[in-house]
Amino acid sequence: MRRTAPASTGEKQALLISAVVVTLLTICPQLTHGQIEQPVIVPPELLEFVDAQLPPDTPLLTGDVVLVLTIGESGQVSAVAIQSGIGTPFDEAAADAARKFLFRPAFADGKPIPVVVPFTYSFKLSERRGRIVEATGDRREPEVTPGQQVTGRLAEQGTRTPLAGIVVLLEDARTGSLARAVTDSEGVFQVTGLSAGTFRIQILPPGYEAIVRSVEVLDRSGDGDAIQDVGTWYTKPDGSERFRTVVTGDARPPAATEVVLTEQELTQTPGTFGDPTRVVATLPGVARSPFGFGYYAVRGSNFDNTGFFIDGHPALYLYHLASGPGVLPPSLVSEIQFYPGGYPADFGRFAGGVIAIDIADPPTDRWHLDVEVDVLKASALFSTPFDDAKGTLSVAVRRSYYELFVPLFVDDLSVSYTDYLVRLSYAISPKITFKLMFLGAEDRVDAGSTDDTPGEDSSQDIGLGFHRVTAAVDAEVDGKLTWSTSAAFEYDHTEGRRVAEDDDTLKVDIDGWFVQLRTSLDWAPLPSYRLRSGLDGLWSNLAADLRIASLPPLGDPLPPEFDPVIVQSGFSGPYGSIAPYLSADWEPVDGLRFLPGVRMTIDYWADTIHLSIDPKVAVRYRFHADWTLKAMTSIAHQPPPIFQVIPPYGDPELPPVQAWQSSAGVEWIPADGWEISVEGYFTKLENLARPRNIFTSEDGEVQRTNWSADVGGRSYGMELFIRKRMGDWVHGWLSYTLSRTERQFPPNGWTIGPIDQTHVVNLAWSFDLGDEWSFGTRFTLATGNPYYPIIGSRYDADRDRYQPIFATERARLPIFHRLDLRLDKNFRLDTWLLGFYLDIQNAYNASNSEGFRYSYDFGIRTAGVSLPILPTLGVHASF
Structure with a gap:
């Protein structure tokens, strides 16, 4: 069965969020900057809403997918980012639908401008009510769903990192009925109310290889609350991240020029033996040091005019002799901040650049x-x-x-x-x-x-x-x-x-x-x-x-x-x-x-x-x-x-x-x-x-x-x-x-x-x-x-x-x-x-x-x- 979010729900949420964002952008500068005149901003307006298309036999689910939309001057959506979701295939369906939205663009002083706004796409069950029948008997407490219980855990292969928020589908091989579960923060899923027999389990984690397995659910009715544990299943990245551009918001630089290096930039730069501190030698303004000794002359200063700091304290000795590596374990270097000149007032006692x-x-x-x-x-x-x-x-x-x-x-x-x-x-x-x-x-x-x-x-x-x-x-x-x-x-x-x-x-x-x-x-x-x-x-x-x-x-x-x-x-x-x-x-x-x-x-x-x-x-x-x-x-x-x-x-x-x-x-x-x-x-x-x-x-x-x-x-x-x-x-x-x-x-x-x-x-x-x-x-x-x-x-x-x-x-x-x-x-x-x-x-x-x-x-x-x-x-x- 294919279900889509009601158009009215998405429209109302888009207009409400846009109005709130634009109102804050308009009011806050006035509170902050006094009487400085601000441009008149008209928020974008949703003109065409597109229903999300879900694959056939997708299980019923109610939840919200929070997106970040970039709306261009033409009113078309130029970029969509998933901020939070409810798992596959709902997140991807919501994002695909949002790319087809059409807005009346935002205006500043009468001119269309590009904006970035959050948008919540809600999936809701249709509220269909039958005739209300008045109760004629005594009220009974709800009973626990009968049947078997299956639990397991999903993790990334190699790192053992738990995969949370992933939908797990179980299909009964005899009847074709579906049951579902969502992994928690520990990657654990649990399904109840199953009959004994063979089930086909399908897991499609975004960015990872799919898992399709058959599990024989045993009849444990005589074991009381016994739960069948299928163990930990591992899956590895499918390589799709290689072709995805991740847009990150950098922290506000505390100086006119700051170069921040992180992650693989620090440990996989050739010629550095995987040492993060030697990556600085490849940055602008740094003169080449003889024999790669690791002392840097920055913007015409002498070698001893460049300061090294570890957690804010000066490091008088940062490199091993004979062109050896730095003295810090590469895995514990979170980032390197390089200031070729005009470094923040936190640092001092050096007449050249600073490497923090x-x-x-x-x-x-x-x-x-x-x-x-x-x-x-x-x-x-x-x-x-x-x-x-x-x-x-x-x-x-x-x-x-x-x-x-x-x-x-x-x-x-x-x-x-x-x-x-x-x-x-x-x-x-x-x-x-x-x-x-x-x-x-x-x-x-x-x-x-x-x-x-x-x-x-x-x-x-x-x-x-x-x-x-x-x-x-x-x-x-x-x-x-x-x-x-x-x-x-x-x-x-x-x-x-x-x-x-x-x-x-x-x-x-x-x-x-x-x-x-x-x-x-x-x-x-x-x-x-x-x-x-x-x-x-x-x-x-x-x-x-x-x-x-x-x-x-x-x-x-x-x-x-x-x-x-x-x-x-x-x-x-x-x-x-x-x-x-x-x-x-x-x-x-x-x-x-x-x-x-x-x-x-x-x-x-x-x-x-x-x-x-x-x-x-x-x-x-x-x-x-x-x-x-x-x-x-x-x-x-x-x-x-x-x-x-x-x-x-x-x-x-x-x-x-x-x-x-x-x-x-x-x-x-x-x-x-x-x-x-x-x-x-x-x-x-x-x-x-x-x-x-x-x-x-x-x-x-x-x-x-x-x-x-x-x-x-x-x-x-x-x-x-x-x-x-x-x-x-x-x-x-x-x-x-x-x-x-x-x-x-x-x-x-x-x-x-x-x-x-x-x-x-x-x-x-x-x-x-x-x-x-x-x-x-x-x-x-x-x-x-x-x-x-x-x-x-x-x-x-x-x-x-x-x-x-x-x-x-x-x-x-x-x-x-x-x-x-x-x-x-x-x-x-x-x-x-x-x-x-x-x-x-x-x-x-x-x-x-x-x-x-x-x-x-x-x-x-x-x-x-x-x-x-x-x-x-x-x-x-x-x-």
């Missing part, structure tokens, strides 16, 4: 275990909910085994790293959440060399690591006010040693720690206005134990250096900082947002106090549904590294680095899922420090100045970002940066900077090939870094070696180009997933030398070290 990483809560449905093994490393992540899913616990560990195979190719070299994470999250109440995390990593590189010449054997060891603990509380005071506070303590250490035969041992041991407290209030009294204030306090201490070659004595001519004098030295000192900040998000008229902010930082080092004010303002104007103008200007300060300001090697009077950042651009959405951004920028840097050897005399005492903050910097350029978001069978982006980076070293004029890369192109594209196959490619093309070539040499008799003679003009390294490929294949078993991947860096083995090697007298030059082709085969399993 948020740690995700694991799933709460059950325990999960992810194991991954490849030719370089092995890792495991376990998570489980507890206390009725109020809390979650995550434990992760990763260990490399370079030391097992590197010696097969390189003698006397050992590389290893380890990292771990333990994270606890607990909802104390529906409005208060507590989080505790332990995070740490250790790296070690041991290199030795053996020479046939007596006394020439040597070894060099480098070790570094960190260990941190963070605690955070997030509380919703009321619907408009939230409070967040977090504290972090971290211990860092770096060790370096050089041991040579018949020579003194050189060492550099640096230990440090920092403690930070952050607290903030977020108040949103109106939809168009939000205010955020906070306090960021940090205290740290750094100590160094050095055994190094001494500096030449003051006032004396340089002596011959056949054997430099080795001295024991060191330094230590605290660094303190406190920074209150305030920012706002104000939308005075629809589509126009102002994002002002200010941060005041008081820094303390070497018994000196420095005050910095960082004002900033950003504007975003969405003048059309698909077009947004954006602009920003800001000032940022960054304290100098502590070793530059602590005696005896530092200068306490060094000021913070200052950066003035400005940009303007436009964003365009040409089609659903596509984004194009074009932006120009200008950055000016002041107070950059350089090593000096200046002697001054006061009261007859000669003093040495090791640093001078007199270097200036500037950079300007254009960035293009074309992105296809995830949601169908292809996603990725193309980024292109055209820039000029310059430095000024007084008394000389402006010259190109050491990290100037005129052109940087990154193409990262991934394809869903179907049947759980995916393929990705990444191509990088960048102008070579500038350098001063060696044009000759002279023999230095005092040092018994040749000294190079450098050119006065810079040259450039050859153009850098590299192709990375990645292939993934997943297999779904009923209760777990098995996947294989092949990640190939530098697929065609391009020779991209980062410098040159010279003979002892600099007469012969050959290409320097570069990263060769590096294929990585790995396997991962998810339980």
Whole structure:
């Protein structure tokens, strides 16, 4: 039997919802923006209603399907999205019918405009009444439906995720009668009142493969309330999602320019070994770092001017050595926010861009275990909910085994790293959440060399690591006010040693720690206005134990250096900082947002106090549904590294680095899922420090100045970002940066900077090939870094070696180009997933030398070290 919703019901609901939506759109701006004149809006009117067509023999059902309709200027429905429904085939039938609706379009000031409105399509049984017969007997309680009861569970194959809201049809093989059930939130269905016999069960979950089975229903009348359980049935996605464009509404960006990466964009970008944090290297404004070390120079700043933050706290050490992965488990990185300039006032103490990483809560449905093994490393992540899913616990560990195979190719070299994470999250109440995390990593590189010449054997060891603990509380005071506070303590250490035969041992041991407290209030009294204030306090201490070659004595001519004098030295000192900040998000008229902010930082080092004010303002104007103008200007300060300001090697009077950042651009959405951004920028840097050897005399005492903050910097350029978001069978982006980076070293004029890369192109594209196959490619093309070539040499008799003679003009390294490929294949078993991947860096083995090697007298030059082709085969399993 075919049934359709009454036309009058749909018409009334459409008109009512449209009127409510338009009324709110008309009244709210007046309440928010005072006396600002608003356009006169006429809501759309439904002219032609179309009945939903259901397949024959569809069981009776009453329910609502909530749709979101996009109505164009012609009155036709251009897009339909299912917001909530009652299952197959009702949801699809309602959506198909809505696509054929015809509306009188909405009007603004007499002109038709496109609108997006919700629409509820109701399926109702026909209310047919017979003659009312007056009761003549005693009223009896209703009896339980006689017959057999069958229950089962429906879940996604591999992930065991329950499938809710799915219609289950049971057809009696003898009589052809139908019974139905709908799965609940746990994927469980139950059918009662069945006769014993054979039933044909049909399940058609949208987006998944159909399930058609025969079940023999047994007669359990003598078992009382016994229920026949058919167990759990698993079904896998049917691949239809590959060709469906998902339109998502992004959160309001807190800055003029923000790039947010999520999901597969973070873990399946080729050339990153599946590490989310390395995806940043493919974004616009980011200069290519040598050897892929993972330190980024953004918009003309230095490598150390870019800040990394994990859950709001600075990360001084984010990557493993030897181009290793990041220190965070990829599965727990929920998203990465990249601000190339003008970052929000929440962050500070960096003169370049900011990369903010948020740690995700694991799933709460059950325990999960992810194991991954490849030719370089092995890792495991376990998570489980507890206390009725109020809390979650995550434990992760990763260990490399370079030391097992590197010696097969390189003698006397050992590389290893380890990292771990333990994270606890607990909802104390529906409005208060507590989080505790332990995070740490250790790296070690041991290199030795053996020479046939007596006394020439040597070894060099480098070790570094960190260990941190963070605690955070997030509380919703009321619907408009939230409070967040977090504290972090971290211990860092770096060790370096050089041991040579018949020579003194050189060492550099640096230990440090920092403690930070952050607290903030977020108040949103109106939809168009939000205010955020906070306090960021940090205290740290750094100590160094050095055994190094001494500096030449003051006032004396340089002596011959056949054997430099080795001295024991060191330094230590605290660094303190406190920074209150305030920012706002104000939308005075629809589509126009102002994002002002200010941060005041008081820094303390070497018994000196420095005050910095960082004002900033950003504007975003969405003048059309698909077009947004954006602009920003800001000032940022960054304290100098502590070793530059602590005696005896530092200068306490060094000021913070200052950066003035400005940009303007436009964003365009040409089609659903596509984004194009074009932006120009200008950055000016002041107070950059350089090593000096200046002697001054006061009261007859000669003093040495090791640093001078007199270097200036500037950079300007254009960035293009074309992105296809995830949601169908292809996603990725193309980024292109055209820039000029310059430095000024007084008394000389402006010259190109050491990290100037005129052109940087990154193409990262991934394809869903179907049947759980995916393929990705990444191509990088960048102008070579500038350098001063060696044009000759002279023999230095005092040092018994040749000294190079450098050119006065810079040259450039050859153009850098590299192709990375990645292939993934997943297999779904009923209760777990098995996947294989092949990640190939530098697929065609391009020779991209980062410098040159010279003979002892600099007469012969050959290409320097570069990263060769590096294929990585790995396997991962998810339980």
